[in-house]
Amino acid sequence: MQEKFRALVVDKAESGDVSTEVRELSIDQLPKGEVTIRAAYSSVNYKDGLASIPNGNIARMYPLILGIDVAGTVVTSSDARFKEGDNVLVTGFELGVAHYGGFSEYVRVPAEWVVPLPSGLTLKEAMAYGTAGFTAALSVQRLEESGVTPEEGEVLVTGATGGVGSLAVAMLAEKGYDVVASTGKDAEHGYLRELGVKEIVTREEMSPETFKPIGKPRWAGAVDPVGGKTLAYILSTTKYGGAVAVSGLTGGTSVPTSVFPFILRGVNLLGIDSVYCPMKIRLPLWERMANDLKPNGLEAGIVHEITLNELPQTLACILQGQIRGRAIVKL
Structure with a gap:
């Protein structure tokens, strides 16, 4: 040494x-x-x-x-x-x-x-994941545990061109979900299509100036590394019994929502902490990231x-x- x-x-x-x-x-x-x-x-x-x-x-x-x-x-x-x-x-x-x-x-x-x-990963692939990939995988797993399946409908991913967003899109698409990606970057639509998204919506659509506490339901689930007003809007438009996995704060720490999505639609808000996630969850999840959650061409x-x-x-x-x-x- x-x-x-x-x-x-x-x-x-x-x-x-x-x-x-x-x-x-x-x-x-x-x-x-x-x-x-x-x-x-x-x-x-x-x-x-x-x-x-x-x-x-x-x-x-x-x-x-x-x-x-x-x-x-x-x-x-x-x-x-x-x-x-x-x-x-x-x-x-x-x-x-x-x-x-x-x-x-x-x-x-x-x-x-x-x-x-894990035997299914190289050192380089492990860092292609890193904390962002582990956060994405934990989000996908928590949605699965909450009953969000491909048959339930569309899953939204916000901040879709970032680390968490890109890998969440790729994992969900690999698992057969209809993925809708939110981004503010028009030039990256081709990139998102290659990852497997079905539809792309604008960042502004996901954070309108005003919206009702309970809006028209659309999402079976969502992976949200943005937070803030975006999270509030997602909650208002999530289907009955749906789930939203939140892991970030790039859109702000205040969430202007109400209790209505939770008590009228049974929406589940899933907090994702990848920092202190215990080894009893961490170790088997990394094994999944080397196997069924691993996107084709992870490095490409x-x-x-x-x-x-x-x-x-x-x-x-x-x-x-x-x-x-x-x-x-x-x-």
């Missing part, structure tokens, strides 16, 4: 200014943990972008190596569950938030955060690869909604 490695570090000066740069670090600067990983890939999430800015309210320590995802090979382990040479992945928990993260050639983490790489179209040096610009772009699909980092 080499003594020096490169990582993307965010730091805050006494003046309060925040800077992000690639630094050379030594192995002994890594935090405590039972498992040390030689990283192969990481991936870029909206949360990583927030962690890189002063008012993002994500980073809980400075300096901090960013990156809430990583996949690689174990180089040392004091935990019997893992040995040198094992391929593994880590998403969520405190990684890249309050613990040195995955935008790093070496990562050291607690063993209880580590997931063995959805993924583009970048380097550590390109990360600062990519983080700025994801905050501005300028990243299509998934950006993965080769380490």
Whole structure:
């Protein structure tokens, strides 16, 4: 194991200014943990972008190596569950938030955060998923558990060109659902059609200025990484007994809704937390992501690869909604 490695570090000066740069670090600067990983890939999430800015309210320590995802090979382990040479992945928990993260050639983490790489995935495919893909898969699984089947009708996916949205579209289409995608990007309609959407609606249609607490029912289910007013409108237009899986806040944290969708139509609002999802759910879901939830050509179209040096610009772009699909980092 080499003594020096490169990582993307965010730091805050006494003046309060925040800077992000690639630094050379030594192995002994890594935090405590039972498992040390030689990283192969990481991936870029909206949360990583927030962690890189002063008012993002994500980073809980400075300096901090960013990156809430990583996949690689174990180089040392004091935990019997893992040995040198094992391929593994880590998403969520405190990684890249309050613990040195995955935008790093070496990562050291607690063993209880580590997931063995499923046999149906490569390390690169694992990070084509990353937190966004795990969130999408968890959303799809929760819809299934709530009784939303392809026979029930259309399923809406908002923020459809983003990481969660793109992968949710691909997974749902693979499972035979009629997927309707919401986007504000006219130029990406071809991309969404290739992922398998049946119809595309505009962002504005999903967040009108005014709407009734109970509108015309349309959706059997929805995957919503947007939140805010969009979520309120989706709830008002979801069919009786339908379900909405919400995982994001890019549209805001306030949801101007009422109790009517819940008490008059029996709509289920499903909160999706991929960060602290327990291993009893996490491990079998990653197995599904390597099998029945895995879209054909996972890396084709959805993924583009970048380097550590390109990360600062990519983080700025994801905050501005300028990243299509998934950006993965080769380490």
